[in-house]
Amino acid sequence: MKFIAVLPLSELPPGSHRTVKAGRGSVALFNYNGTITALEHACLHKGGDLGEGFIQRLDRGALYVACPWHGWQYNIADGRAPEGYLDRQAVFEVRVEDGMILVSEKPVVSTFRAVHEDERLADLRNLDYHTTPDSLHVLGISATNMNRSLPRPSTSETALQAALDFAASEYGAETRMIRLRDLEFRHCEGYYSRHEEACTWPCSITSMNPDDGMSELYRALVLWADVVLLATPIRWGNASSLYYKMAERLNTVQNQITLHDRVLIRNKVVSFIITGGQDNVQGVAGQLNAFFSDLGFVFPPFNYLGWSRGWIAEDMQHNVSRFMKSRYVKRSVKELVTNAVQLLRQVKRIDSSRMQTPKPKISEAGGLTEQDADLI
Ligand code: FES
Numbered sequence: 001m002k003f004i005a006v007l008p009l010s011e012l013p014p015g016s017h018r019t020v021k022a023g024r025g026s027v028a029l030f031n032y033n034g035t036i037t038a039l040e041h042a043c044l045h046k047g048g049d050l051g052e053g054f055i056q057r058l059d060r061g062a063l064y065v066a067c068p069w070h071g072w073q074y075n076i077a078d079g080r081a082p083e084g085y086l087d088r089q090a091v092f093e094v095r096v097e098d099g100m101i102l103v104s105e106k107p108v109v110s111t112f113r114a115v116h117e118d119e120r121l122a123d124l125r126n127l128d129y130h131t132t133p134d135s136l137h138v139l140g141i142s143a144t145n146m147n148r149s150l151p152r153p154s155t156s157e158t159a160l161q162a163a164l165d166f167a168a169s170e171y172g173a174e175t176r177m178i179r180l181r182d183l184e185f186r187h188c189e190g191y192y193s194r195h196e197e198a199c200t201w202p203c204s205i206t207s208m209n210p211d212d213g214m215s216e217l218y219r220a221l222v223l224w225a226d227v228v229l230l231a232t233p234i235r236w237g238n239a240s241s242l243y244y245k246m247a248e249r250l251n252t253v254q255n256q257i258t259l260h261d262r263v264l265i266r267n268k269v270v271s272f273i274i275t276g277g278q279d280n281v282q283g284v285a286g287q288l289n290a291f292f293s294d295l296g297f298v299f300p301p302f303n304y305l306g307w308s309r310g311w312i313a314e315d316m317q318h319n320v321s322r323f324m325k326s327r328y329v330k331r332s333v334k335e336l337v338t339n340a341v342q343l344l345r346q347v348k349r350i351d352s353s354r355m356q357t358p359k360p361k362i363s364e365a366g367g368l369t370e371q372d373a374d375l376i
Pocket residue numbers: 043044045046047048067068069070071072
């Protein structure tokens with residue numbers, strides 16, 4: 001077996017690990033417990049660099065490296081995944097000669113990748129759309145938060161329910177309401193920030209935990225809805241924190257355009273209900289429009305209903321009753337729905353396969369490549 005010199009021993013002190021070039025590929029070297037070991041550096045999941053991983057002690061004290069992207073673990077001596085998993089990372093033989101670390105040109109233990117695709121996510125993975133040329137599915141998303149055991153009247157959610165009821169009674173729509181506060185879901189954990197390929201569809205968090213509450217929202221928003229009506233209160237001049245928590249988890253939808261020029265949202269319409277005791281309706285609408293446009297939604301004319309009573313309207317005890325009595329709200333809820341349904345009928349006729357995405361793509365990113373960086 002041919003061996004390749006990859007690194008002076010002095011550059012891999014005890015208790016350290018790193019990835020180095022080895023011929024045409026790269027290996028992750030580990031110097032722990034007085035032994036140097038080498039694994040294929042690219043994680044079997046999505047290719048995270050194990051040389052940047054975290055050393056953990058599992059299985060009665062054995063040392064494992066946890067991938068820095070999503071945490072898959074491999075024994076640093078034999079490449080095996082922890083008990084209960086069949087995966088095995090490729091292992092290279094290591095020699096130390098004249099102060100140099102050498103690794104075998106070929107692995108002495110080959111890679112095995114078990115099947116991990118969770119059947120519960122098959123519909124998301126395969127994009128099994130429930131929309132048809134004739135469907136009229138109206139999804140309401142309520143972004144207001146409240147104490148479940150002490151519920152209070154919500155202006156945004158009341159208007160949203162009225163809009164869904166009107167869509168059903170006037171247009172025969174199938175309707176559904178998702179209250180974000182009822183979904184137990186994790187914050188976006190920023191995998192994209194480490195490497196663009198670490199942000200996946202289905203979402204990395206959903207793949208790790210199919211029971212995460214966003215799975216329900218992904219299904220409803222991406223696969224089921226024709227029209228989305230999103231209702232949010234105004235909090236400190238912005239949409240609610242729950243809205244932003246959801247929006248961050250929708251990176252996975254937008255990133256498919258950036259990474260793979262793949263548009264998941266096709267022929268869907270969105271409108272908004274934005275209510276607050278104080279103002280900034282237009283500012284919130286601008287934020288929502290910009291975000292949903294980036295996902296691929298289209299907007300009817302006049303696509304938001306706003307309610308606020310102004311800067312000095314601190315008498316919140318009067319806000320709900322005035323809202324409930326407002327002729328403007330009653331009328332504009334219906335008009336919001338009508339505009340959305342009318343636009344949807346047009347949008348359904350568009351050949352979405354010809355849709356263009358004039359957005360930044362990773363293939364056009366202007367930064368340094370890793371090879372460029374190595375040359376500097
Ligand atoms: S766990 Fe390694 S790339 Fe996902």
